[in-house]
Amino acid sequence: MEVIAGIVAAATPLVYATIGETISEKAGVINLSLDGSILLSAMTGFAAAFVTDSVIIGYLAAMAVSAVIALIVAVTSIELRLNQIAVGFVLFLFARQLALFLGNSYVGVNGPKVPSWDIPLLSEIPFVGTVFFQHNISVYGSFVVIFFAYWFIYRTRPGLVLQGVGERPEAAFARGVPVNRLRYLYTVVGGAMVGMAGAAVSLDQIAGWREGLTTNVGWIALAFVIFGGWHPYRVALACYLYRALLFVAGEFQVQFPDLVQVLTQLPFLLMILMITVINTEWFRRLGDRYPRWRNFLASAAPSGSGQVFVRE
Template identity: 45%
Template sequence: MTETLALALAAVLMAAAPLVLATLGETLTEKAGVINLSLDGSILLAAMTAFAVAVTFDNPWLGMLGGMAVGAAIAGLLGIIGIFMGQSQLAVGFILTLLARDLAYFLGHAFSRLPGPDLGLWTIPGLAEVVGIGPILGSRSPVVHLSLVAVFLCWWWMYRTEAGMRLRAVGESPRAAFGRGIRVRLVRLWYCLAGGALVGMAGAAYSLAVKPGWGRPQGCEGAGWIALAIVIFGGWHPVRAALGAVLFAALQVSGIYLQEIFPSIPAPVFQVAPFPVMILTLLAVNMGRVGWIQDLVRRHPFLRRFSRGWSFDPPAALGQDFNPKKGL
């Protein structure tokens, strides 16, 4: 029983790792006040590029860098058009996700169903012998360890550094940040690129670790939209967003076990179930903005303590253009 639970937890962390990376990337971007809707296409194009580079050079880590470069490039396009040219971030992001998706399938046709290298496993000395943690993290894919480290680094950067304070400032009040000498547009572009690189790493994780190879469908379709929803679920906080990604992965993995327990229920039911559950959870989280629920929370000390550390509000300037020449 203990071994089965450890294997299940390891499977959840593996399934969650790319989602965690994509969610962290979008959290960084949106904290700076920019909405990047190109995630789904970016993940697909990065997955294809990562596998193509890995096959061509027989080096999966070079493939990982290729995927990150693609994610950063797409986010950079969004930044230039949306931040500096003042066009709609939502429209540009949506167009980019459709373009990137079609490019992934068109350019990746030559690599479809080919065998190729993957990232393999990392065995951390001494960790495998630790009771409880060893079977879960002792010898796992590098993307699992990278995603866990990325959660800590993003939290530390956002809430424990001066650069993180500037990041939150440009997302909450760009005019005030500009008045303090912060180059708002440049900071926003930087976090577009950084967030896009993490999204590209998520795409590479799918084709080099979670489901090695490239095909149509690849298996990561829709992951970008889920990551966008998880950012909202997590209240734009890296740790809570990562927990949301783990929750979604747990729903997916539990479907595999439930299918064995209830064989009479059609398999597609368990495959689709995580999506409506995540939607209902998202609706429940956003109910916190409703007036009568806020009054209920204020009247009950337990609910007030529970909700105190969980923000339901997006960055105040999310999606808003800023023109330093006009002060807007």
């Protein structure tokens, strides 16, 4: 039970990052800088919280930094028609190095941490209470983000417009939707959420700052958005499964200490395999026969994703 609770808590940063990226990709902008953004926002969040002794200011600072990076991706692609992948990759390296450079003096320092808080009543439910309601605000926030993202994208009118902007920008524009303005909005919102992933590491999960703190969370998140088919529930499920797999790998560590390095990378191999299977002809045929299976395992990228919308 504690184990499952631990897995749920450990997946928090990944959940914020994947849901944030899902939102901006749904609107049609790919933010490849994720891994650097998360590291830089983790550093900024920790430094801000350390200086002001306020976790909340730390989170806000982390969100602001990541939102600015997302804004750069949006501006350069929408206004200047630059390749989103190129800009995102440069920003990934830049943000990573900047985090190391500016964070130099904060390495190993003890700073504030998100206090744990059991939700009254709910936390006393047997099993469910322990697993989901004996954490802290950061972890609860990740649950809220999953459900809210799903509800917003699939159950509200603005969410429907958001999907239209990502799938059929021309059609949306013809209906009077300000496509590029909405792309700005959702890219920045998604970026801010990615910043929360950084803060969730440096102010909660690891609580501190050092080099390589966020260990490739950004790249994993980018892959899980695809793996989860741009659907908040499935993306989140991928995050929890990944942490569960890591836990199992950690258990094997005791029996096969030599293999631990390989085992912790196993999810990556599984991920490649899974994305490959989804892309095979065989799976497509299976999907035609059992649509339910296809809907469960795969879905296509927003078709306008990564493409700049140019008004003729």
